[in-house]
Amino acid sequence: MMKRFISLVILYFPLLLLGQTKGLKLGETMTFPAMSPVIRNASPTLVWDSVKSDLIVLDFLMTSCSSCIEALPKNQKLQQLFGDRIKIVPVTFERKEQVERFWNKNDYTKSNTLPVVVEDRDLKNLFPHQGVSHLVWIKNNKVLAITAGDMLTxxxxxxxxxxxxxxxxxxxxxxxxxxxxxKIMGDGFYSRFDGYVNGAKLQYALDTVGEQVRFRAVNVTPIPLFLYLYASIRELPLMKKERIKLAVTDSTRFIEPTDESQSIWMKNNAFTYESIWPISMGKEELINAIIADLANRLRLNVSLVDLPAEVWQVAKIKKKKNNGGDTKKEGMPLKFWLTLFEINYPQLPPILIAGNEMELIETENVSDFDGLRAALKKNNFSLQKTTKSILSLRITEIR
Structure with missing residues (x-):
């Protein structure tokens, strides 16, 4: 089975509308419950009054959130680094037996010693949320910050x-x-460009307002925004890094550095954009107009063009005719399997298929060029490294 795709998983669970308006805010005083059930602790309950750390970080998570679980070894190292000055406490509403089974089997958790609050209701009621990981930073019983999980550094x-x-x-x-x-504008056009909105979630919205069409993008960055717009009017391949061509003075405006948390980078580089257009415009005309307006505001030239890049080329191997006829094959379509492979291994170059892309093949667990080539050969396909012109997003600055 192919290596599991590691991604940030946003998990939603129902909340009453009334509960959405409650919860502690920044600067408010936190009153902990007397105790909470835990695993990986000296006793089956965590008595909160016994926690004397200067800083307590509640890490709300679920066992089905891969990024939450994979962060736990790093979080344990941080706990060990700061010792008694901090207390990092994973928190989940899931049943104790379920969490214990998972913790004992999973490679990321079976040696983890952070105490895990289970079957929680009290803490979640104090800090309602929809997505995990959800961090609450508490210092001297005051709510100091509420952030995403990547901020724990x-x-x-x-x-x-x-x-x-x-x-x-x-x-x-x-x-x-x-x-x-x-906003309703008399001439049928309106455009506004603002900065990052702290607390707002990333959002794309295209809807009708009266007799006009409005596009709104909240806390977005250029590359995913332009790809979102282009994908709404044409089919795009998986737009890996080889398909993004930047000619800019500062690439960190467009691509997140590896040494910075995504939340901080988004706050420094994301923006909010809104525009309103005549309802008479066709979809393609509308999207191209939005792209042009955005590019102008960002002082960029933006286009989809074919540009040369290093790729892996897959092709069918010609074979001699089989007088007995081909037997019916079972398996996964080649295109689907290779797409999953590309998603799971984003560091590898794009893969192009020269025909026969929906042919069923027998898949294998592979992770590199040699392994993929061997698996494809068994299915009568070749694999080679080459240079091809591929569809790319080109962004250049207007000087």
Whole structure:
């Protein structure tokens, strides 16, 4: 079975509308429950009054959230680094028996010693949320910050320990309501460009407002925004890094550095955009107009073009005629399997198929060029490294 795709999984579970307006906010005083059931602890309950750490970080998670689970070894190292000064506590509403079974079997958790609050209701009621990982930073019983899981780093812990005001941090607020009223303009056109909205979730929306069409994008960055727009009017391949061609002075405006948390990078580089257009415009005309307006505001030239890149080429191997006839094959379509392979291994180059892309093949668990070539050969396909012109998103700055 192919290696599991690691991604940030956003999980939603129902909340009453009334509950969405409740919950502690930044700066408010936290009153912990007397105790909470836990696993991986000296006793089956965690008595909160016994926790004397300067900083407590509640890490709300679920066993089905892969990114939450994969962060636990890193979080344990942070706990060991800071010792008694901090207390990192994973929290889940899931049943104790279910969590224990998972923790004992999973490679990321079976040696993890962080105490895990299970069957939680009290803490989640204090901090309602929809997506995990959801971090609540508590210092001296005050809510210091509410963030996404990627903010739990050594640098940010040091800042939290030394400061009582982290309002500049990116806020995770799953119930933030963006301005969606729209605007009616007499000439049928309106465009507005604003900065990052702290607390708002990433959002794309194309809808009708009266006799006009409105497009709104909240907390977005250029590359995914332009790809979203182009994909709404034409089919795009998997747009891997080889298909993104930048000619800009500062690439960190477009691509997240590996040494920075995504939340911080988004706060520094994301923006909000809204425009309103005549309802008489066709879909393709409308999208191209939005792309042109956005590119102009960002001082960019943006286009989809064929450009040369290093790729892996798959082709059918010609074979001699079989007088007995081909037997009916079972398996997965070649295109689907290779798409999953590309998703699971984003560091590898794009894969092109020269015909026969829906032929059924027998799949194998492979992770590199040699393994993929061997598996394809068994199915009568070849694999070679070459250079081809492929569809690419080209972005250049307007000087």
């Amino acid at each position: 050594e640098k940010n812990i040091l800042q939290a320990l030394s400061s009582d005001d982290l309002k500049e941090w990116p806020i995770k607020d799953d119930f933030f309501v963006s301005d969606t009223t729209g």
